Amino acid sequence: MSSPQRFRDTRHTKYHFIDHVLVRCPKCTGIAHVAPAASAGGDEAASMFTRRRLVCRACGLSRDAAGGLRLFRGSGEATDPYFGLPLWLQAETRHGRLWAYNPEHLKLIGQFVQAPLRERAPWNAQVRKMTLIARLPAWIKSAKNRDEVLRAIERIRSSLVT
Ligand SMILES: [Zn+2]
Numbered sequence: 001m002s003s004p005q006r007f008r009d010t011r012h013t014k015y016h017f018i019d020h021v022l023v024r025c026p027k028c029t030g031i032a033h034v035a036p037a038a039s040a041g042g043d044e045a046a047s048m049f050t051r052r053r054l055v056c057r058a059c060g061l062s063r064d065a066a067g068g069l070r071l072f073r074g075s076g077e078a079t080d081p082y083f084g085l086p087l088w089l090q091a092e093t094r095h096g097r098l099w100a101y102n103p104e105h106l107k108l109i110g111q112f113v114q115a116p117l118r119e120r121a122p123w124n125a126q127v128r129k130m131t132l133i134a135r136l137p138a139w140i141k142s143a144k145n146r147d148e149v150l151r152a153i154e155r156i157r158s159s160l161v162t
Contacts (some may be wrong), residue, residue, distance in 0.1 A: 001022065002011065006115060010116065017102055017105040018047075018048060019035060019036060020102045021034040021035075021082075021087070021102060022034075022088035022089055022102055022103075023054070023080045023083065023085040024060060024086045024087075024121070025054075025056040025058065025085075026083075026085060027056065027059050027061045028056060028061070030056060030058035030059065030090050031056075031058070031160075032056035033055050034052050034053070035049040036053070037051045037052060037064060038050060043072050049069070051064060051065060052065040052082040052083070063081055063083075064118070069081040069082055070084065072099070075096070075097070076097075077099055078090045078095075079091070087099050087100070087101065089101070089105075089106050089156045089160075090101070090156065091155050094148065095137075095140075095145060095148070096137055096140075098140065098152045098156065100156065103160065106153060106156060112141075113140065113141075113146055114146075114150065
């Protein structure tokens with residue numbers, strides 16, 4: 001029933017991706033990882049509020065977050081919700097800033113933008129509004145910006161290859 005031409009919103013919320021966030025290391029400016037310091041036992045809502053730890057494999061920096069979280073909603077450089085550090089995966093376009101918490105998040109945005117036919121997830125409106133895709137800015141969802149958005153995704157992706 002599903003064709004590869006179709007994109008089905010797989011009910012990812014932004015919070016699903018918050019468990020693994022790539023940021024710029026404040027010490028060595030390499031790729032550092034922000035992840036829960038302990039497991040929340042599979043409870044996604046609780047997991048969001050689990051204390052985070054920053055770990056950089058390049059320079060060995062390890063740091064615990066003070067607590068609390070601020071989701072990025074503004075303009076300018078996109079930051080992670082726990083440490084306020086710049087996200088590794090981001091690029092500026094003419095229309096705004098494209099950013100992702102981790103490669104899976106970026107991939108999902110790419111799949112959405114590439115799919116000519118965008119299906120809406122068949123859940124109730126409340127849940128649908130929560131999904132990551134529904135929350136993407138209109139310029140990312142606009143068909144006329146598709147090529148530009150895909151180029152930005154490609155640029156971001158290439159920043160992972162060092
Ligand atoms: Zn580092």
